Amino acid sequence: MNHCERIQKALNHESTGKVPIDFGSTAVTGMHVSCVAALRDYYGLNGGPVKVHEPYQMLGFIEDDLLDAIGIDTVGLFPRGTLFGFPNENWKEFKTPWGQVVLVSEHFKTTCDDVGNTYLYPGGDTSAPASGKMPPASFFFDTIVRQEPIDEENLNPEDNLEEFAPISDEDLSYFESEAKRLAGSGRAVVACFGGTAFGDIALVPAPFLKHPKGIRDVAEWYMSTAVRQDYVLEIFERQCEIALQNLPKIHQVVGDLPMAVFLCGTDLGTQRSTFCSPETFDILYAPYYVRINDWIHENTGWCTFKHSCGAVETFMSRFADVGFDIINPVQCSAVGMEPKALKEKYGDRIVFWGGGADTQKTLPFGTPDEVRAEVLERCEIFSSNGGFVFDSVHNVQSRTPVENIIAMINAVKEFNGEL
Numbered sequence: 001m002n003h004c005e006r007i008q009k010a011l012n013h014e015s016t017g018k019v020p021i022d023f024g025s026t027a028v029t030g031m032h033v034s035c036v037a038a039l040r041d042y043y044g045l046n047g048g049p050v051k052v053h054e055p056y057q058m059l060g061f062i063e064d065d066l067l068d069a070i071g072i073d074t075v076g077l078f079p080r081g082t083l084f085g086f087p088n089e090n091w092k093e094f095k096t097p098w099g100q101v102v103l104v105s106e107h108f109k110t111t112c113d114d115v116g117n118t119y120l121y122p123g124g125d126t127s128a129p130a131s132g133k134m135p136p137a138s139f140f141f142d143t144i145v146r147q148e149p150i151d152e153e154n155l156n157p158e159d160n161l162e163e164f165a166p167i168s169d170e171d172l173s174y175f176e177s178e179a180k181r182l183a184g185s186g187r188a189v190v191a192c193f194g195g196t197a198f199g200d201i202a203l204v205p206a207p208f209l210k211h212p213k214g215i216r217d218v219a220e221w222y223m224s225t226a227v228r229q230d231y232v233l234e235i236f237e238r239q240c241e242i243a244l245q246n247l248p249k250i251h252q253v254v255g256d257l258p259m260a261v262f263l264c265g266t267d268l269g270t271q272r273s274t275f276c277s278p279e280t281f282d283i284l285y286a287p288y289y290v291r292i293n294d295w296i297h298e299n300t301g302w303c304t305f306k307h308s309c310g311a312v313e314t315f316m317s318r319f320a321d322v323g324f325d326i327i328n329p330v331q332c333s334a335v336g337m338e339p340k341a342l343k344e345k346y347g348d349r350i351v352f353w354g355g356g357a358d359t360q361k362t363l364p365f366g367t368p369d370e371v372r373a374e375v376l377e378r379c380e381i382f383s384s385n386g387g388f389v390f391d392s393v394h395n396v397q398s399r400t401p402v403e404n405i406i407a408m409i410n411a412v413k414e415f416n417g418e419l
Contacts, residue, residue, distance in 0.1 A: 003073040007188035007259055011303050011325065011351055013386040018416045019379050021409075022353065022391045024062035025076035025190035026262050027054050027083075028307045028329060029354065031396040031405075032139060033102050036060030038402040043069040051091060051103040055120065056083040056132065056207065057395060058096075058140045064185070070409050071418070074389075075182045077191035077258060080174045084108075084132060085123040085208030097136050098398075119144075128210035139398035143205045147216040157234040159214030163206060164195055164239050167246040176253035183257040190305070191258035193250050195243045198236050198288050199225065200266045225276060225284060232284060240288045244295055256301035260326060263292060269310020272335045278314060286322050293323025305353065309394065311335040313342065320349040329394040330355030332378070339381045352382050357392040357408045364400045368407035375411035383415075 006020035024030050036050045051061040080087050086107030094104045097118060107124030116136030122128055132141035182189045197203055204221045206212035215221050224232055268275055293304050303325040313336035319327055330352050332339050339355060356378050357363045362371055382388035390412050396405060413419040
């Protein structure tokens, strides 16, 4: 089977004995730029510094030669703008606080303070307040909350809708050309068009806006989902309307070249529980997920991709009910997320995209043998009767030993009979 056939079989819940692999197609299935560089060194691949395609988490771009070496079946179609609101273009060198030289967009503009904090700016505009901060001992940026004082009597949902607008001709042209280019790679295209992530906490502080208005503090937003539900519903309603106007225009230019579309990264789970009750999910989120998923399934060939970290077993049936085809990252270490039970209860209704290796403990701190054993066990459980795309649990983090990353990759190849 070729790359696309492997992914399609998994999406169709058809067992093939071959587990498809994804790394790098989304902002939640990638690798830190330091890990990408380590893998390039391991495989003897030349080419100079690695490109940072997602500066928020400092994710490294996985080039074609590394895709081939790992055996990755996917490729990502990302929005034109990064999470900090600038496009990746005209690459330049940047030396990170940990000493690695990487390539970043010309719009990646930083300043440093006297204690070594590095600041990044929305749209590359250093005249605006910084929206990202990387402490000297860190490996990625933290979002800087820039919320103005809230006037409870004059809250305006339009303030939280500034980033949602009719799609531009420039973005449509970009998606059209990129979809065709990536489909020509022979790999399965996984797209993220933006605008459909209702309440994604990574987006609420709006690091891409120079002067965000509305409720932009993370804690304040979570409280709003409980005490300001009418306000949140007004935002989601208008956001959904805009998305349903944009999606037909996007589909017209990209067609069914994407096989899967990343719709939503709203985390609903913690390590031990959930951020809201199932009843709140039904009120705030479900109606809009249904409308977006229904339009996509009625008008396109795309499968829809939902990301949520944490202990979300109690939401699994709801994710399927509202129309999601795929769940990621499958955080098996969280309460209630035992792999065998998940597969037995939900494996015929939803594709598990991730869960292949624990990025909190086993992958960064285990031995290569422990990594191999965990990966082989997860592949055995999740690949039964199809419905599984291998990836680690969220992005591979900085300082993960390269020998453990190689052990993970080789274990999948071993399971597939390719090693």
